Amino acid sequence: MITSVRLGVRHWTRSAKPGPPREPPKPSPQPAPPLWRWLLPLVALIVLIVIVVRSVPSGRTPSLSYTDFVAKVGAGQVRTVDINDKGAVSGTLKNGTTFTSRIPVALDTSGLERQLRAEKVDVTASQSSGGGGGALGTLAFFLLPLVVIGGLFLWAGRRAARSMTGGVTAMGRSRAKIIEAERPTTRFADVAGYEGVKQEVSEIVDFLRNPERYALAGAKGPRGVLMVGPPGTGKTLIARAVAGEAEVPFLSVTGSAFVEMFVGVGASRVRDLFGEARKRAPSIIFVDEIDAVGGRRGSSRLGGNDEREQTLNQLLAEMDGFDQSTGIVVLAATNRPESLDSALLRPGRFDRHVTVPLPNQAERAAILAVHARGKTFADDVDWNVLARATPGFSGADLANLLNEAAINAVRAGGTVIDAKDLDDARDRVLLGRRETSNALLPEERHAVAVHESGHALVAALCEHADPVAKVTILPSGPALGATEQLPEAERHLYTESYLADLLAVRLGGRAAELVVFGEGSTGAADDLAGATSIAARMVREFGLSPALGPVGYASGSPQGLGTATTEESLQRPYGERTQRVVDEETARLVGQAEHRAVALLRAHRPALEELAGLLTARETVDGSVVLDVLHRPRDTQAPADSRAPGGPGTPGTTGGA
Structure with missing residues (x-):
């Protein structure tokens, strides 16, 4: 069962009004870059150019095989020879050209040495340099990584210094x-x-x-x-x-x-x-x-x-x-x-x-009209009716309601939003997504119908209860069924009679199960929790218990702004003896409400069975059907065997006080 008393907020729109153009701020003069910013890259570029130039050979020098080299020595064509420790040979011929060669490492060179002496070739020995750039290239090879690493450290240090000066100042600035x-x-x-x-x-x-x-x-x-x-x-x-x-x-x-x-x-x-x-x-x-x-x-x-x-x-x-x-x-x-x-x-x-209070019914109608801009609605949409059906909705809830209705219209293949789309969207917001895959067993389906019929009939029979708007046994979210009540006017004060009727309506589903099946089920869990909470507040806060008297112990939570914390709820302003009286009176009020609901449903047993049968066949009926069934003469009421073939079902209701 749904008794919607959710809190709501206003909604408004914004109208943009362009103003005169503002002059862009003049850019502040930029300081000249420091010397190291351009000197360091220049030095690195020069060193790199030197390495490349030194590593490139100055001219094209022919390379001779070892056999050709020995043949030229034997022919007396070689003037000078330079041999390093790795067997690399370089020299000049008597015609002035240069050459290079290489002596195999595993080869015996004693014969070559005698041949060089016999031809009177100027022989020198040298040590390999390990690189093509000489001393300068070697120096640059080792210095370049150091220069790069040093430059990175210098750049990071400068950046950190700027962060510690300007950054801390900016951190302390307002973010308005x-x-x-x-x-x-x-x-x-x-x-x-x-x-x-x-x-x-x-x-x-x-x-x-x-x-x-x-x-x-x-x-x-x-x-x-x-x-x-x-x-x-x-x-x-x-x-x-x-x-x-x-x-x-x-x-x-x-x-x-x-x-x-x-x-x-x-x-x-x-x-x-x-x-x-x-x-x-x-x-x-x-x-x-x-x-x-x-x-x-x-x-x-x-x-x-x-x-x-x-x-x-x-x-x-x-x-x-x-x-x-x-x-x-x-x-x-x-x-x-x-x-x-x-x-x-x-x-x-x-x-x-x-x-800043929550919107009342008239304000909700105005908010809905604001959110309706840009959407197309059918002629059967009445903002006053929808505002009455959404007590406690906030502006965001109302905007979400219209958006869900528009989605429903598009899903149905249209672009015009009608009253059914709004009704389905309201169920989606209050109950959750419609569980089409949650198939109930036949006995469960009948049990849910009996449960919801009990809520609806008790609400129709109680003088101070809100009128019934719709009864459904289609599962939505955690609820297997729902009975929706819409208040005729915005309530600000709740009398003891209204609260007593509210307790009876809450327990109408369980009472119907007791009347028809002879036992209760787990489907009344939410109803019992809600009824117990209402009865406890009647005793503890509203002074509506003769045993405790006109004494009120407020919960300590702000009115409408939030809920009490666990620490606050544990700090009770009364002792264990008073708590025992509160518990006894709460149980008494809930028990009286159940006895009253059972008596009403037993007196109208044929109407209960007929409404349950209609719900089982149609799945959803509106409040007028409930009144028709209730006010139908007894001799024309169709008797029906409402006892399910199986055991008790697991109906679910959604309630809130």
């Missing part, structure tokens, strides 16, 4: 995104709903536009405005709308951008942020998720606590230090106001706290 007043993007007219919030922050716009009016009256504008609301309620876009209406620069930064691993960097960024705001005054500073840096000091946190506290101290000092006549207003947003430091919330820093 600056949007100049010449091109504001958002106005109050672009924000759907939020009329109360707009009226409350409009004074900031008037102060930024006409500060002299407040000065004449001796009034001071607010230093800071803290916007509190559930996640995604549009606090950032409302701050942009304030800047757009006031036509002032908007400096936006997140709270986590101040905190770094280096001590002092966050405080430096805070100083730089307020310095930029002073240069552009009047201006708006917007700090999103301020709880990341503005948490209570002295709280036990792991790592980075000193840096966070230094950043917070600098933020407090800056908010005290700037002159209000300059027209600087600090806007901040958070969904955890209970975690902020008390010094940050006092008057003189954040003077005003603006609550």
